[in-house]
Amino acid sequence: MGKKFKAKKLKKFKIKLIIILLICLSSLIVTVKILAKINLPVKNQELLTLLTQNSNAFLVSHHNNYSYFHKIMTKIIDIDFTKPFTLLNSNYKGLTENNTVENGIETVKTDNKNEKINPTIYLYNSHDTEEYKATSFAEYSVMPTVKLADYVVKEELEKDGFKVLIEETTISSVRSSLGLNYAGSYQASRVLMEQAKANNPTLKYFIDIHRDSLTKDKTTLTYEDKNYAKVLFLIGLENPNYQENLDFTTLISDKINEKVPGLSKGIYQKQGPGVNGVYNQDFSNRAILIELGGPENTIDEIYETLLVVCEVLSEVIKNDQN
Numbered sequence: 001m002g003k004k005f006k007a008k009k010l011k012k013f014k015i016k017l018i019i020i021l022l023i024c025l026s027s028l029i030v031t032v033k034i035l036a037k038i039n040l041p042v043k044n045q046e047l048l049t050l051l052t053q054n055s056n057a058f059l060v061s062h063h064n065n066y067s068y069f070h071k072i073m074t075k076i077i078d079i080d081f082t083k084p085f086t087l088l089n090s091n092y093k094g095l096t097e098n099n100t101v102e103n104g105i106e107t108v109k110t111d112n113k114n115e116k117i118n119p120t121i122y123l124y125n126s127h128d129t130e131e132y133k134a135t136s137f138a139e140y141s142v143m144p145t146v147k148l149a150d151y152v153v154k155e156e157l158e159k160d161g162f163k164v165l166i167e168e169t170t171i172s173s174v175r176s177s178l179g180l181n182y183a184g185s186y187q188a189s190r191v192l193m194e195q196a197k198a199n200n201p202t203l204k205y206f207i208d209i210h211r212d213s214l215t216k217d218k219t220t221l222t223y224e225d226k227n228y229a230k231v232l233f234l235i236g237l238e239n240p241n242y243q244e245n246l247d248f249t250t251l252i253s254d255k256i257n258e259k260v261p262g263l264s265k266g267i268y269q270k271q272g273p274g275v276n277g278v279y280n281q282d283f284s285n286r287a288i289l290i291e292l293g294g295p296e297n298t299i300d301e302i303y304e305t306l307l308v309v310c311e312v313l314s315e316v317i318k319n320d321q322n
Contacts, residue, residue: 117163118202121317123150123209124167126189126280130211133298144299146209149292152303153207156310162317165200167192190280197283205286205317208279210234212291219294220301223260229293229301231256231309232265238277244285248320252288255312263308286320 125146132144154164167189174188175181189208197203212219212232221228233249235242249267256264268291271277281287290309293302 117165119163119165119200120202121157121162121164121205121207122167122193122196122200122203123153123164123207124189124192124196125150125210126171126185126208127210128171131295132211132293132302133296144302146211146292148299149209149302149306152306153209153310153313156307157314160314160318162314163202165196165203167196186276186278186280190283193280193283204284206280206284206288207313208287208289210289210291212294214294216294216296219297221260221262223262226304227301228260228263228308229297229305230263230265231293231305232268232291234268234270234279234289234291236275236277236279236281237269237271239279239282241285242281245281245287248286248316249288252312252316255316256308259312260308263305 128145128147130146132146134144150166154166157164169192171185171188171192174191175184178184178188178191180187193206212230219230221230231253233253235246235249239245246267246269253264253266270279279287279289281289292305292309
């Protein structure tokens with residue numbers, strides 16, 4: 001009698017549990033479908049798209065095949081996790097193509113085949129964990145670092161027809177494999193530069209993006225009602241052929257100040273005991289090291305600056321190639 005009662009009670013519990021789960025799932029689907037019809041107001045939509053796209057686990061280079069969960073939920077709720085902005089705008093179609101990096105060679109995924117893009121510009125960060133002020137996009141769980149600046153630069157330069165390769169390998173992983181501490185970051189990035197060049201012989205311009213460590217009053221400029229993060233270029237004088245890099249960087253710095261006076265703080269020339277003095281600039285006569293803003297600058301300020309920097313880079317590189 002007792003066993004039959006317990007079995008009957010367990011059966012009723014399972015039925016209730018299934019009903020509850022079905023109600024919860026139905027509510028989730030209905031709620032998401034309703035929200036997907038709403039276009040939420042977002043300040044600086046293009047920048048937010050870049051940030052969410054490049055911090056999305058479904059878009060990182062080693063995710064070539066999506067999970068069954070992703071495929072099923074995409075069908076049910078009409079939201080594609082590989083296009084994160086659909087969560088905010090159901091009509092959003094994406095700003096960039098789905099690029100992948102395989103064996104250090106960047107390709108563009110098309111309907112028929114993967115085509116090598118033959119990049120000429122290489123973006124990397126010898127100190128890739130340097131962060132900015134986590135305010136503007138904290139609600140989207142986006143950690144603003146110098147790595148995010150790479151994607152903005154890539155997007156802007158590719159609009160002008162350049163082919164750009166971003167280094168995806170973390171510096172910490174290379175340092176760890178080589179037994180180096182943080183001071184060995186430039187040795188680690190040198191390994192990646194050499195590998196990138198070997199896999200992509202067309203590379204000519206090498207841009208190392210950093211973040212300065214000064215306070216906001218020293219890293220911020222207000223010009224025509226916009227706030228910008230100041231930039232500072234660094235040249236190592238212990239590279240025996242530093243003059244070509246110095247001339248090229250000075251041209252970029254001067255043109256930035258022509259567009260927004262005071263945005264570039266100029267060229268910091270370093271040499272002597274206690275400093276690197278080279279910064280991998282012996283690798284190419286078109287190697288650029290740029291300090292972009294400081295820890296108290298917001299991504300909005302970084303973005304405004306990058307629009308100016310990229311406009312200048314586009315002009316200078318086009319002239320340099322002619």
